[in-house]
Amino acid sequence: MRFKELPTPCYLIDEGLLEKNLKILNGVIKRTGCRILLAQKAFSMYTMYPLIGKYLSGTTASGLYEARLGHEEMGKENHVFSAAYREDEIDEIISVCDHIIFNSFSQLEKFREKVFQAGKKVGLRINPECPTQVGHAIYDPCAPGCRLGVTKENFHPDLLEGVSGLHFHTLCQQNSDDLETTLNAVEKKFGPWLSQMEWINFGGGHLITSEDYDIPRLEACIKRMQDKYGLEVYLEPGETVALNAGYLVTTVLDTVQNGIDIAILDTSASCHMPDVLEMPYRPPLLGSGNVGEKPFMYRLSGQICLAGDTIGDYSFDQPLKSGDRLVFGNMAIYTMVKNNTFNGLPLPAIAVKDKDGEYHIVREFGYQDFKMRLA
Numbered sequence: 191m192r193f194k195e196l197p198t199p200c201y202l203i204d205e206g207l208l209e210k211n212l213k214i215l216n217g218v219i220k221r222t223g224c225r226i227l228l229a230q231k232a233f234s235m236y237t238m239y240p241l242i243g244k245y246l247s248g249t250t251a252s253g254l255y256e257a258r259l260g261h262e263e264m265g266k267e268n269h270v271f272s273a274a275y276r277e278d279e280i281d282e283i284i285s286v287c288d289h290i291i292f293n294s295f296s297q298l299e300k301f302r303e304k305v306f307q308a309g310k311k312v313g314l315r316i317n318p319e320c321p322t323q324v325g326h327a328i329y330d331p332c333a334p335g336c337r338l339g340v341t342k343e344n345f346h347p348d349l350l351e352g353v354s355g356l357h358f359h360t361l362c363q364q365n366s367d368d369l370e371t372t373l374n375a376v377e378k379k380f381g382p383w384l385s386q387m388e389w390i391n392f393g394g395g396h397l398i399t400s401e402d403y404d405i406p407r408l409e410a411c412i413k414r415m416q417d418k419y420g421l422e423v424y425l426e427p428g429e430t431v432a433l434n435a436g437y438l439v440t441t442v443l444d445t446v447q448n449g450i451d452i453a454i455l456d457t458s459a460s461c462h463m464p465d466v467l468e469m470p471y472r473p474p475l476l477g478s479g480n481v482g483e484k485p486f487m488y489r490l491s492g493q494i495c496l497a498g499d500t501i502g503d504y505s506f507d508q509p510l511k512s513g514d515r516l517v518f519g520n521m522a523i524y525t526m527v528k529n530n531t532f533n534g535l536p537l538p539a540i541a542v543k544d545k546d547g548e549y550h551i552v553r554e555f556g557y558q559d560f561k562m563r564l565a
Contacts, residue, residue, distance in 0.1 A: 191549040191550065191551065192549065193439075193549060195549070197551075198439050198440050198441040198538075199438060199439065199441075199462060199536075199538035200438070200538050200539040200541050201436060201538050201539070201540050201541070202437040202439055202517075202542070203432070203435060203436045203540070204435050204436065205238070205544050206543075206544075206545045207435035208238060208241065208432055208435040208436075209241060209245075209545070210399075210435075211399040211432065211433055211434075211435060212241070214398060215245060215246060215399065215431065216245040217405075218398065218409060218412075218425075219245075219247065221409060222409050222423070223416070224416075224422075224424065224425060225422065225423070225424050225425075226247055226427070227246065227248050227249055227250040227269060228250065228260075228264075228427075228431055229249075229250050229394045229431075230249055230250065230252075230256045230260060230428065231256065231428055231527060232427075232429045232431070232432070232523045232524055233428055233429075233432040233523050233526075234256065234259060234526070235432075235522070235526060235552075237552050238542075239263045242264065243265070246266075246431070247266060247424075248266035248267030248269070248288075249264050249266065250268070251268065251270040253283075254276075254282060254283050257283050257286050258282075260286075261286035267289075268286060268289075269287060269289040269290075269291065270289070271291040271313075271357060273293045274293060274297060275297060275301060280304060281304065284304055284305055284310055285308070288310060289310065289355070290311070290312060291314065291355075291357045292313065293315050293338065294340060295314075295340065295344075295346050295349050298312070298314060298349065305352075306352055311354050311388075312352050313353065313354065313355040313357050313389075315338065315340065315356075315357045315358065316356050316358050316379075316380055317339030317340060317341045318339075318360065318372055318376045318380070319332055319341055319375070319379070320332055320372050320374075320375035321333060321360075322361065322368040322371055322372060326362055326469065329362040330360075330362070331360050339359075342379040345379075345380070347382075347383060350383065354387060354389060355387050355389035355390060355391060355424075356376075356383070356384070356387055356390050356391070357390075357391035358372065358376055358392065359391075359392075359393025359426075360372050360393065361393065361394065362395045363395060363397050363429065365402070365404055365407075366403065366407040366408040367404065370410075370411055373392075373414070373415075384419045385420070388421065388422060390415055390419075390421045390423055391423075391425070392411075392412075392423065392424065392425045393425070393426060394425070394428055396425060396427045396430060397430050397433065399430045399433045399434075400430070428523065429523045429524070431523075432522035432523050435522050436522025436523070437476075437518060437522075438473075438517070438538065439515060440517075440518070441455065441513065441516075442455060442510050442511065442513065443456055444512055450487070450503075451487065451489070451510075452490075453489070453510045454491055454493060455493070455501075457492060457538065458492030458494050458535055459492055459499050459500060460492065460496050460499045461492065461529055462525065462537075462538055463529075464524075464528045465528070466502070467498070472502035472503075473501065473519065473520060473521065474518065474519035474520060475490075475502075475516060475517070475518050476516075476518075479504065484505035484506050484507050485505070486505060486506045486507070486509050486510070487503060487504070487505045488505075489503050490504060490516070492535075494532060495533055501518075531560045531563060536555055536559075536560070537560075538555075539554045540553040
């Protein structure tokens with residue numbers, strides 16, 4: 191299949207670019223002896239799990255369904271963290287996971303014995319109360335009043351029996367200097383108990399495969415925990431695994447004018463790339479420029495009825511017309527996992543560009559996929 195034969199809208203994963211990221215992560219594993227897990231909440235395209243499993247240590251989940259997916263499709267080490275577990279799901283979660291990480295001492299007390307009896311590892315998430323993010327409070331687990339992780343004030347060392355590791359996750363698309371700052375706070379607040387543990391989990395948010403990421407500083411942080419406390423170190427990034435390895439291919443349906451030129455696409459920010467509105471951010475678009483950079487400027491928008499379903503303002507060398515194809519970059523992560531069918535908009539197809547440059551459709555969606563979500 192050729193590129194122009196792909197249906198639109200379509201998520202397109204570049205296998206070669208994905209493997210390039212995986213090799214970078216595997217290098218960290220080999221040099222430090224740490225273990226890196228795929229955080230499925232960012233990228234759970236299980237067609238690619240055999241490839242990912244060649245380079246990473248396993249998967250991590252946020253609940254039962256992700257836990258099952260990692261267990262069934264990658265079959266390597268499998269961790270889970272949830273803000274709270276359901277009693278009708280915990281037994282199955284324990285059966286498919288190696289590390290079960292709790293968010294509170296009350297949850298720990300409630301389910302600890304079940305985990306012990308199954309011979310699995312028990313972890314506890316801590317909150318170092320060390321915010322390092324700017325402008326993304328919705329994604330900041332160190333924000334005041336956040337429910338995620340046990341703070342020092344609510345930490346009970348007398349209840350740590352059987353807990354073999356501590357977990358923290360405070361970053362979002364950040365570099366290793368912020369990890370170092372967070373690690374200092376972890377040691378300051380929870381240092382007396384680190385030597386009692388077998389492992390520590392640095393969570394996700396490490397943008398390791400970005401060009402400006404300071405990998406030597408990351409590796410120094412890993413070595414610090416290994417050498418000082420004898421801990422096995424885990425990282426569970428999601429975004430960095432498929433960073434810049436995927437695209438969203440879309441077609442211009444129409445152009446309209448209301449003070450500015452507007453192009454209506456067969457995709458949607460709200461339905462197919464929701465982080466564009468939630469973060470918010472302006473996704474990269476191949477062949478385009480910033481406002482004023484190229485002669486023809488358009489506001490790119492979707493089909494749905496939401497007035498604010500706007501992707502962003504872009505400039506082009508030529509006027510856009512119906513039938514033109516546009517390709518958004520960095521669309522593998524937090525897209526497929528978060529998309530929806532609001533207004534009955536069809537889900538994008540999923541395709542792969544293999545290492546030989548051939549295109550393959552992995553999945554297409556239709557009316558039944560919309561209907562099955564309803565009753």
